[in-house]
Amino acid sequence: MNVKKTLLVLALAAAPMPALAQDTNDTASTDTTTQTTTTTTETRDRDGMDWGWLGLLGLAGLAGLSRPKHTAVHTTTTTNHTPR
Known part of the structure; x- marks a missing residue:
């Protein structure tokens, strides 16, 4: 139970850590140098909603649904028959 x-x-705790990538573009040097500049504008339309928080709330809601420990219940019934 403690392991879970x-x-x-x-x-x-690891969920909000950013993912990092490295670009190792090793090319042989040449005498010719070409330089290109590109400007990119990125627009995100989230309508003010940060979906990551909704996911974390969903996971927190599922945390209480783990199976409870099974408790065995034993019942003994005796019937007495009396003659008429």
Whole structure:
């Protein structure tokens, strides 16, 4: 049970970490140099909603749905028959 909670906490702690990528573009140097400049404008339309928080709320809601421990209940019934 503690292992599951620990893994859940670690997964939620690592979720907001940014992903980093490295570009190792090693090319042989030449005598000719070409320089190109490109300007890109990116527009995101989220309508003011940060969907990451909604996902975290959904995961938090699922945390309480883990299976409870099974409790065995034993019932003994005795019937007494009396002759008429």
